[in-house]
């Protein structure tokens with residue numbers, strides 16, 4: 001018997017091995033869209049992305065060459081002055097100018113026009129006021145929010161005025177007592193029967209999915225504030241169905257409404273002059289701030305690419321504010337195939353999404369840690385006497401937090 005024709009691997013086996021190698025080496029992301037590719041790049045932890053590839057409107061001379069030539073400084077129609085923006089010792093040109101980018105029709109960026117104190121006041125009032133009922137946050141899904149609000153509990157806790165011996169310390173869960181797992185909550189500290197009184201716990205999470213393993217537990221205020229993700233105002237938005245609930249509305253924060261009217265007035269008439277010129281026209285007399293969201297991001301949070309299109313009015317500009325730590329924002333186009341631009345959002349920055357940009361893909365793939373500006377820390381050099389008392393609590397929360405507020409005109413005019 002001759003073994004000369006024998007080979008350790010038959011042709012069929014060789015073919016199978018080759019197929020396996022090809023499968024292993026194939027780039028599973030080769031068909032991903034440009035939007036998704038950049039989203040993944042900025043979400044990556046190891047190795048971290050190169051943040052110098054992000055457009056920083058405060059350091060435009062360092063902007064990547066491919067973007068620099070497309071960015072145009074534009075004059076605002078009305079200057080951003082007044083108590084809500086705060087006073088600045090020297091004339092800040094940020095109050096007179098915005099930026100536009102070739103290829104992103106209707107995108108207008110205003111680099112922080114606020115004084116440090118104006119930002120602190122806005123953040124302080126917002127956190128105190130809008131973490132209380134009737135404002136609704138993601139925490140309402142599972143917790144019975146007390147009338148003083150979670151932020152005020154956290155302030156009291158931080159100042160040593162509230163500890164685990166106080167009855168209010170643990171915010172009760174909206175749990176069906178029959179579903180509470182043994183040992184998950186301390187029965188001595190929470191009376192679940194009163195916690196559920198008046199509430200119908202439906203066993204669903206924010207996305208409308210059935211909760212199988214709740215992992216829910218009563219939490220001290222400092223843990224609860226870290227779990228705050230969103231607060232809605234104006235017309236209420238139902239996240240699972242991405243629809244507005246027309247018969248439910250809570251007041252649009254007055255300071256935010258006033259700021260937003262000023263911004264809408266400032267950008268009315270902004271022109272982009274280039275190969276494809278455009279003018280943004282939307283009068284502040286036609287503008288009504290009717291709804292929006294505060295988003296709260298902790299370091300590992302991100303917001304996937306999406307289009308905000310639930311509003312019947314998609315012609316009014318959407319105005320968006322950033323406070324706290326920096327984030328990377330991706331401004332895309334009509335679909336995920338348009339390569340987006342990565343934009344650094346610093347505290348105080350304002351973005352307007354107008355015209356086609358109002359209906360464009362966007363997202364926040366990354367929060368950049370350790371980027372809280374000095375004027376928002378407890379060591380800020382210009383704290384008022386009352387801020388010396390109060391601000392450190394806010395500063396400690398902001399050390400890891402980015403806050404976004406975005407305001408929309410919801411119904412058609």
Ligand SMILES: O=C(O)CCC(=O)C(=O)O
Pocket residue numbers: 293295303308320329345362363364404406
């Ligand atoms: O956090 C941001 O800057 C964007 C938020 C956003 O796009 C949204 O809430 O729809």
Ligand SMILES: [Fe+2]
Pocket residue numbers: 306307308362
């Ligand atoms: Fe959005």
